[in-house]
Amino acid sequence: MLYPMTIDKDILEEKKKVLSKLRFHSIDLTDRMVEAFLNVPREEFVLEKHRDRAYIDTPLPILSGQTISAIHMVMIYISPKCTDPKIGDKVLEVGAGSGYNAAMFAEMVAPKDTSTPGHVYASEIIPELAEFAKTNIDKTGYSDCVTILQSDGGLGYPEEAPYDIISVAAASKRVPPPLLKQLKIGGILVLPLGKMFYQELVIIKRESEEEYSEKKMGGVAFVPLTGKYG
Numbered sequence: 001m002l003y004p005m006t007i008d009k010d011i012l013e014e015k016k017k018v019l020s021k022l023r024f025h026s027i028d029l030t031d032r033m034v035e036a037f038l039n040v041p042r043e044e045f046v047l048e049k050h051r052d053r054a055y056i057d058t059p060l061p062i063l064s065g066q067t068i069s070a071i072h073m074v075m076i077y078i079s080p081k082c083t084d085p086k087i088g089d090k091v092l093e094v095g096a097g098s099g100y101n102a103a104m105f106a107e108m109v110a111p112k113d114t115s116t117p118g119h120v121y122a123s124e125i126i127p128e129l130a131e132f133a134k135t136n137i138d139k140t141g142y143s144d145c146v147t148i149l150q151s152d153g154g155l156g157y158p159e160e161a162p163y164d165i166i167s168v169a170a171a172s173k174r175v176p177p178p179l180l181k182q183l184k185i186g187g188i189l190v191l192p193l194g195k196m197f198y199q200e201l202v203i204i205k206r207e208s209e210e211e212y213s214e215k216k217m218g219g220v221a222f223v224p225l226t227g228k229y230g
């Protein structure tokens, strides 16, 4: 899916500056990640009063005391080293927030003109934010490949399981068991595991019906997961 409007020249310049800073900080960017970043208008996913800060690589406040994640964190989530999204994949995102990360995943799994589009199901527990994410997804043209759910994402979304990718954008002390169950064999679950203010980003791969392997990606700081597994 491509954002239907043409990119404003100033915004394009700001986007290019962010990309060179990410490269300077040794974040590996593939062509498809760059294309996704150029296509998704982050300024449409932040609050009106923060539009001029949309291309600063920092989390920004959204509604209900929550945040849209920093740009580098979103890029890490969609990178080959982390979830390695492929065209046609089915993704469950837990913690839709503004909907930005869901749109970035949509660009990776359901790019414009593909004959085998994937789909992103994005769960948000706070009703006001689920509405915000849905409005942002609708106005930017991603509603064909992104479904926003107002639900406790720790329970997963069994109706559409199993998933190639489950991406969790809120921190918990333990892995919610439903998410492990709803992963395809060969599928990837990424989540921040640990206490308030500091967690380890953990990547879990389902190797077989009963076996899972785990890899640690370093320290991160996410808002807490709430609901049954918070």
Ligand SMILES: C[S@@+](CC[C@H](N)C(=O)[O-])C[C@H]1O[C@@H](n2cnc3c(N)ncnc32)[C@H](O)[C@@H]1O
Binding pocket: 066, 067, 068, 069, 094, 095, 096, 097, 098, 099, 100, 101, 102, 123, 124, 125, 126, 129, 151, 152, 153, 154, 169, 170, 222, 223, 224, 225, 226, 227, 228
């Ligand atoms: C860091 S923000 C996510 C940012 C988001 N990915 C974006 O692109 O804007 C984390 C979000 O997780 C949500 N959240 C926390 N616990 C949740 C749960 N159990 N199910 C679904 N969403 C949850 C919070 O309300 C918050 O909006």
